[in-house]
Amino acid sequence: MTCKEMKEVMPDLALGLVPVSGENANHLRHCTACAEKLEQVQKTMALLDEWQAPEPSPYFDTRLHARLKEEKEKAPESWLAWIRRPALALVATLLVALSISLTLFRSKADPQSSPGTAVSDLQQLDKNNDLYSEFDVLDDLQVQPDVTANP
């Protein structure tokens, strides 16, 4: 065992979680530095024992049971829990109704369908038909020779 390995196991040795035997004991017999350090750590541990914690108060269990009872009485909050709250439900219903009526109003006010749909294609063809019917008028136009593009 090396001094580094001894350092790693020293807190457990000092606390008595690992017995001083075998390799540990052999190393400590030959390494005065480690043996002294272990003794000091053991004394430090003994000093730390002076810091005692209080006993649980007699009310600990009563308080915990009261808090636990409160916890159990709380209804589990599901995602539908808001339905049980009338004010929230009313606001949510009004919002849904408002958004539906707004959508309907917009679609009536602006009958143009969105591009790429079958309805919009037919509407486009309708417009083009009007244009084609006026092509004959364009044919009848005479070019005026005295008109130049850049006078």
Added chain:
Amino acid sequence: MASAVPQSPSGPEGLTDAEMMLRVKAGDDSAFDYLVQKYRRAMINFMYRMAHNSAAAEDLAQEVFLRVYRSRGSYEPSAKFTTWLYRIATNLAVNHARDTRHERPETMVSLDEPDEETGTSMDVADSSLSVEEKLVRRERLMAIRKTVQKLPERQRIAVLMHKYQQMDYKQIAEVLKLSESATKSLLFRAYETLREQLKSFI
């Protein structure tokens, strides 16, 4: 020696803590009561040394058990029950310390006066001691608490779990999410600091 984590792995009918917790998950409240009774002292002691106040320690320990109860539905026995318990406790204690660090003046933490809430003193009165001896003892205790409190957070938690809860390296490593060798080195550094800082009292 104070407040080691209960070592006996089996509960009623030879069940482990994890199996008891699975019973809690299945709706058996008596299994929860069993776990509370088994670990309440260890939890209060751990929280007391983290929070330095016995009233806060009891509140925090209760909160740990409430969180255990709340999480029963999602409990999976992938780790030791105590590892899970101490992870909850550590998170709570660290958050509590951060939330109240401006509320706790240095003197309140270091003075070894009887606890304001309970009236109990950690420096147990001993009528066989002279006034001078009592003063020396008080000073020593104050130094211990101050020195432990001044350790870096992880070192402090590791020392409290190792020294006062008697937890082994592996378990401490699991709670702190560190490797075992990192935990060994963390503990060695912590004890070196304590030894150095407290050598005048040894």
